[in-house]
Amino acid sequence: xxxxxxxxxxxxxxxxxxxxxxxxxxxxxxxxxxxxxxxxxxxxxxxxxxxxxxxxxxxxxxxxxxxxxxxxxxxxxxxxxxxxxxxxxxxxxxxxxxxxxxxxxxxxxxxxxxxxxxxxxxxxxxxxxxxxxxxxxxxxxxxxxxxxxxxxxxxxxxxxxxxxxxxxxxxxxxxxxxxxxxxxxxxxxxxxxxxxxxxxxxxxxxxxxxxxxxxxxxxxxxxxxxxxxxxxxxxxxxxxxxxxxxxxxxxxxxxxxxxxxxxxxxxxxxxxxxxxxxxxxxxxxxxxxxxxxxxxxxxxxxxxxxxxxxxxxxxxxxxxxxxxxxxxxxxxxxxxxxxxxxxxxxxxxxxxxxxxxxxxxxxxxxxxxxxxxxxxxxxxxxxxxxxxxxxxxxxxxxxxxxxxxxxxxxxxxxxxxxxxxxxxxxxxxxxxxxxxxxxxxxxxxxxxxxxxxxxxxxxxxxxxxxxxxxxxxxxxxxxxx
Amino acid sequence: xxxxxxxxxxxxxxxxxxxxxxxxxxxxxxxxxxxxxxxxxxxxxxxxxxxxxxxxx
Numbered sequence: 209x210x211x212x213x214x215x216x217x218x219x220x221x222x223x224x225x226x227x228x229x230x231x232x233x234x235x236x237x238x239x240x241x242x243x244x245x246x247x248x249x250x251x252x253x254x255x256x257x258x259x260x261x262x263x264x265x266x267x268x269x270x271x272x273x274x275x276x277x278x279x280x281x282x283x284x285x286x287x288x289x290x291x292x293x294x295x296x297x298x299x300x301x302x303x304x305x306x307x308x309x310x311x312x313x314x315x316x317x318x319x320x321x322x323x324x325x326x327x328x329x330x331x332x333x334x335x336x337x338x339x340x341x342x343x344x345x346x347x348x349x350x351x352x353x354x355x356x357x358x359x360x361x362x363x364x365x366x367x368x369x370x371x372x373x374x375x376x377x378x379x380x381x382x383x384x385x386x387x388x389x390x391x392x393x394x395x396x397x398x399x400x401x402x403x404x405x406x407x408x409x410x411x412x413x414x415x416x417x418x419x420x421x422x423x424x425x426x427x428x429x430x431x432x433x434x435x436x437x438x439x440x441x442x443x444x445x446x447x448x449x450x451x452x453x454x455x456x457x458x459x460x461x462x463x464x465x466x467x468x469x470x471x472x473x474x475x476x477x478x479x480x481x482x483x484x485x486x487x488x489x490x491x492x493x494x495x496x497x498x499x500x501x502x503x504x505x506x507x508x509x510x511x512x513x514x515x516x517x518x519x520x521x522x523x524x525x526x527x528x529x530x531x532x533x534x535x536x537x538x539x540x541x542x543x544x545x546x547x548x549x550x551x552x553x554x555x556x557x558x559x560x561x562x563x564x565x566x567x568x569x570x571x572x573x574x575x576x577x578x579x580x581x582x583x584x585x586x587x588x589x590x591x592x593x594x595x596x597x598x599x600x601x602x603x604x605x606x607x608x609x610x611x612x613x614x615x616x617x618x619x620x621x622x623x624x625x626x627x628x629x630x631x632x633x634x635x636x637x638x639x640x641x642x643x644x645x646x647x648x649x650x651x652x653x654x655x656x657x658x659x660x661x662x663x664x665x666x667x668x669x670x671x672x673x674x675x676x677x678x679x680x681x682x683x684x685x686x687x688x689x
Numbered sequence: 690x691x692x693x694x695x696x697x698x699x700x701x702x703x704x705x706x707x708x709x710x711x712x713x714x715x716x717x718x719x720x721x722x723x724x725x726x727x728x729x730x731x732x733x734x735x736x737x738x739x740x741x742x743x744x745x746x
Contacts, residue, residue: 286713286716286717287703289717289721290701290720292721293698293723293724296724296727296731297695297727299731300694300698300727303694303734304692422712423711423713424712427709430712431709437714438707438709438714439707440706440707441704441707446704450699453698453701457698476740480735480736484732484735487731487732488728490724490728
């Protein structure tokens with residue numbers, strides 16, 4: 209068996225951290241005010257700036273941000289600076305609807321994105337399609353992050369904790385604290401995980417900058433071993449850049465768990481400040497990760513795709529002769545585990561609320577708040593069990609699903625964004641736009657046709673078609689009336 | 690400003706040449722600068738226009 213990256217002290221620290229999450233779940237349970245959906249899924253809408261900002265931050269920066277972004281930067285070089293742009297742009301996406309949606313949510317006590325769609329359009333099919341897309345995207349998110357946590361734990365413990373064991377253990381911890389305190393527990397654990405993530409990235413960045421040299425001092429080496437990082441951007445690169453930014457601007461900003469955090473703010477000022485802080489975070493998280501990975505590419509230029517995902521761990525493992533480096537490695541592992549857990553728990557909470565509020569409650573309108581909360585908790589356990597089974601049994605080849613989830617999710621953006629601004633917009637216009645946009649996207653993604661027509665993601669062109677259909681249908685209806 | 694701010698994202702496109710400068714290609718400096726500019730525009734727009742956004746329409 210290989211020697212793991214974590215020593216005994218590191219493993220004890222990780223275990224203490226995981227046990228503390230259950231403790232937070234218990235505190236969340238004790239602090240709950242009533243057995244209602246509003247209290248369980250939105251934490252009683254009482255989050256201040258610190259908790260709201262940190263839960264938004266930890267939820268948005270998944271395990272993929274820490275591991276996957278570094279790997280992408282290693283392989284794509286400076287082109288991956290696009291991630292700094294799109295992580296800032298997500299907040300721009302929120303700003304197209306959040307101020308008005310927040311006001312509406314306070315007035316009508318929304319819990320899920322489905323509540324808003326139902327209230328705004330009063331159209332069952334449209335609501336069901338949007339809820340289904342939300343659940344699909346979130347399940348995908350859960351699945352891939354669970355797989356990632358299994359790989360990380362297996363790698364850092366040198367196989368002492370197996371892939372399946374790691375997934376099962378983490379899933380049990382998450383589902384326990386989530387069902388104990390709901391959004392309150394999830395947001396509080398997210399706050400700790402957010403601090404760990406930020407501290408981890410900044411400390412590791414400082415260590416690597418000092419030990420491996422700055423970007424400037426690595427320029428000559430980089431030009432020798434990774435000359436392609438300095439090639440002239442082609443037209444295809446520019447189109448790809450634009451397409452990625454558009455897809456993420458409209459896709460991630462309408463994630464159901466993000467919408468729930470908008471509802472959960474204590475007041476408008478809290479939400480406003482949290483968003484302003486979120487704008488700064490790509491410069492403190494994504495940018496340092498890209499710089500670390502590119503310095504890594506200069507020193508370790510020949511890694512394959514899988515090894516490149518572990519570039520940060522590789523760079524740190526070569527520094528173990530330095531006193532205290534074991535603590536930095538432990539911090540990185542804790543930050544990676546935290547980033548993944550905060551994403552999975554938020555996705556799980558959002559799916560459970562979508563199922564309970566938008567499916568179960570609609571079929572059982574007489575169900576009491578207590579019963580609905582209980583159904584939601586039970587559903588969380590079943591959902592987690594299914595996800596764990598799929599994460600362990602499905603092959604990694606299903607990971608292509610991650611790439612298509614945003615292309616599908618961004619099709620619901622017009623329903624959310626246009627809906628809050630244009631009161632006269634009809635549900636039929638939104639429905640036809642959504643169906644055509646989805647149909648177009650799936651046609652290109654699931655058939656032998658190119659999935660990047662003219663260099664754009666199919667989902668981006670689908671969104672364009674979606675918007676054209678909405679505008680045309682809306683105008684035609686107005687003319688005919 | 691808030692609704693038009695996404696147009697600033699067009700400035701982040703890699704449009705300049707790749708001449709290295711302090712370790713980064715020139716276009717990368719320009720993209721980072723434009724992203725920073727977009728961040729500042731967004732922060733100011735949220736500060737000044739949030740209340741208008743909530744009340745109009």
